Amino acid sequence: MQKNQLTWMIGGPQGSGINASAEVFAKACSRAGLRIYANIEYHSNIMGKHSFYRVRVGDEDVRSYRDKTDILVALDHETLAGDGDHRRWPTHYGHLHEVNEGGGVIYDGEIGFDIAGGRTDLHFRAVPFMELIKKALEEVGKGEQARRYEVMKNTVGLGASLALCDYPFDLVAEVIRSQFKGKRSEVGELNVRAARLAFEYVKEHFDTSKFPYTLKPYPEPKARIVAKGYEIHAIAKLKAGCAFQTYYPISPATDESVFLERQQRDYNLLVVQCEDEISSINMAVGAAHMGVRASTATSGPGFALMVEGIGFASITEAPGPVLILYQRGGPSTGMPTRQEQGDLQFALHPAQGDFPHLVIAPGDLRECYQDTFSAFNWAERYQMPIIVLSDKKLASVYTTIDKLELMYDQIDRGEIFTGSEWTPVAAKGPNDQGTQAPGHNGNGHKLDLANVKEYLRYALTD
Incomplete structure (x- = not known):
């Protein structure tokens, strides 16, 4: 059993909210005293293309991610098996091969993924994402609007994965609520309810005691910057x-x-x-x-x-x-x-x-x-x-x-001009003797420098 050393990954099409779920999970871990290092990989379009977000969690300071993951949350088929089924030349082959031995895979039961003939060293957990979303909406009289709230699949996947690694649900619920304030608080409560239903579904239908990776909060967590x-x-x-x-x-x-x-x-x-x-x-x-x-x-x-x-x-x-x-x-x-x-x-x-x-x-x-x-x-x-x-x-x-600190914290603006540095200097030269040898200005006009009343130039003193 490995405690508080975990890499968690969620994948799905862009626009499906994977970044929101990953950052909620990361914040919840940080508030519980754990350290996190997370990064997202995404395409340069708004909707549709495959993207994924990795969150590495540890007891001690983490400064890089791991290519291998311990829990994979898949919102679509492509996250598991890649895009070879609908492209002539595949651009990637999914993330199943990146899951560590004994790791867990949470996936939507409606995507039609067949685990037969695949890896037998993983804990596959099929969860009815839309069914749980519809159940959460029915509790507030909005069951017929389930497709409108399909984006909540990301929260369902998050809730299910928490049950797998035995992480306290209430810590994550608190972070979800903090993301939805004011008029959006109702949506926040719907997300919390959908995640809790997924959490309970995994606990009721699967034996999570044999899963080798667990996360536990610290009793007295320290405040850290995320x-x-x-x-x-x-x-x-x-x-x-x-x-x-x-x-x-x-x-x-x-x-x-x-x-x-x-x-x-x-x-x-x-x-x-x-x-x-x-x-x-x-x-x-x-x-x-x-x-x-x-x-x-x-x-x-x-x-x-x-x-x-x-x-x-x-x-x-x-x-x-x-x-x-x-x-x-x-x-x-x-x-x-x-x-x-x-x-x-x-x-x-x-x-x-x-x-x-x-x-x-x-x-x-x-x-x-x-x-x-x-x-x-x-x-x-x-x-x-x-x-x-x-x-x-x-x-x-x-x-x-832990803390944003500057080893060199003084503001240095260099030499600042205040006005007192300028000192008038009389402009005397070989042509400055009376009117004997008139000088000229930059435009070629002749002038008698001896009769000029104003200072013609100034010099910076040291």
Whole structure:
């Protein structure tokens, strides 16, 4: 029997709510004192394509996922067996082969999956998803609307999997309710009821005592942060005093700017969605020149459009901006929702010629927090653009963090111009003796410098 060491996976078509169920499960585990590390893999469309979400749970700090899973929740046939039954060339072969020996498989009994001739070392549990949803709706007089609430299959699968690993249901019910507040609280209660019916169904119809993986909450759990990578980048910007953020929507960078948009009223921040990436970088450069801590965020294709603006920021010695580059699969549009770390050379040499700029590459979320914060200090201290190399994996990871701490937490704005540094200096030169040798201004007009009353130039004193 393995306790509090578990990888849980849910798969289904996009739009079926797998991310909601996975994050409810992750939050419930975190609130119970366990540590989690979760990530989602999805296609670059809105509905229909296969996606899956992994949640790894452990007693100690977890900083990566495992390819193998202990519990698989399948909302459709494709999650189990792949797409070879309806495609000439399969793109994947499902996730059954990724389930560890002795693991459990929760699947919808209506999908027609035949376990005969398959793996005999797994605990297959067929659950009537729609039947349980209809039963939950009948209790509130909405039984005829079952198809309208089909999306609740994700909660049914979650509830059934909790029974399999013997996890207390009430901890998850509390998190579900917290997701549905106000007018949506009724929907939250329906989800809780559907999940509970699934939990009870598995307990009544199957022997769960022989399942080798269990989860148990800590009696006195510690409070921990549960956050995604793009949120950590955004929080670091707020901590650093970022006052101006520009962006043009592009995966996976958009989530950071959307998060900051929700915070701008509380943190004296302006977030501008521009017409394109060229505008985004140039507006950020202009703001930096005006003394504002400015930033932008993009991915590979957007970064390709920003290169002239980055060169302009460097040659004009702008104190920024800070640019978060969320790397993804390339080239060109490439694979917008897939992981790749292929932009290092591009970030080192982004425009024509060679020019000073910094490139920082954090390795985990704790480094993302420190490096993004420090990037604003370096931008203003050394008056140059700063590129922070993130990626899709760091952006979408959902994990527990004991505490967000900065080893270097001082804001350093470099040398600040106050006005007192300017000292008038008399403009005397070889042509400045009376009217003997008249000088000329930049337009070629002659003038007698000896008779000019105003100071012609000023100099910065050390």
